[in-house]
């Protein structure tokens with residue numbers, strides 16, 4: 305089973321997770337820029353983070369045979385903090401970089417006027433840069449949040465079929481599907497969506513334009529949830545072609561809209577800017593490589 309996790313925050317995960325993900329079949333990930341739990345206090349803090357998403361993380365992923373891309377944005381939560389909003393002016397220089405495959409994650413957290421402004425501005429940036437957008441939908445008031453999100457998308461210069469609306473569930477899937485957007489589902493250990501509910505939704509609505517992710521981050525989460533969904537799909541009677549479509553071909557098609565997806569994991573140098581996953585210790589044995 306080949307797996308592309310289209311939404312996972314590897315910055316918050318260990319190198320052991322990369323190893324376990326590769327063993328489970330994960331060969332590609334997209335890491336969206338997001339909130340780190342600790343509030344940032346300046347735009348410079350975002351820039352160091354974006355640089356890590358474009359440097360250290362692809363380096364670390366490649367050690368374990370995983371292709372790493374990212375999405376860049378001011379996240380919805382920090383769009384409310386005036387110390388953070390100046391980062392909007394820094395985004396254009398990141399959005400031209402090779403491994404940036406979308407603007408994201410953007411969207412609503414508390415549905416404030418500041419979030420309106422940041423969402424509209426970043427949808428415009430996506431249109432200007434020929435990139436699709438990864439749009440987070442709020443965890444509270446989900447259906448109202450989805451409707452307002454889709455309204456803003458329709459008013460933007462970005463076509464809805466270049467938008468992935470994420471964190472969907474039973475209450476939001478139908479309207480999201482009817483909009484023509486791509487459909488993202490985050491499968492968590494104890495909130496949002498689980499494997500059984502995911503498979504039931506796939507049975508009811510079909511696999512077209514559906515992407516499943518672990519959204520694993522610093523909270524309670526599991527970077528192998530994608531594999532667990534694939535296994536349950538097979539147990540419940542889906543064919544291998546359906547599993548491959550949901551866990552590989554759909555994310556390839558969506559992020560491929562950027563024209564920048566490069567799924568060949570090239571052998572990288574043993575260090576990135578002088579640092580390695582071994583923290584200076586010599587390699588005892590060769591690290592695993594791709595395929």
Ligand SMILES: [Zn+2]
Pocket residue numbers: 311313336338409519
């Ligand atoms: Zn996320």
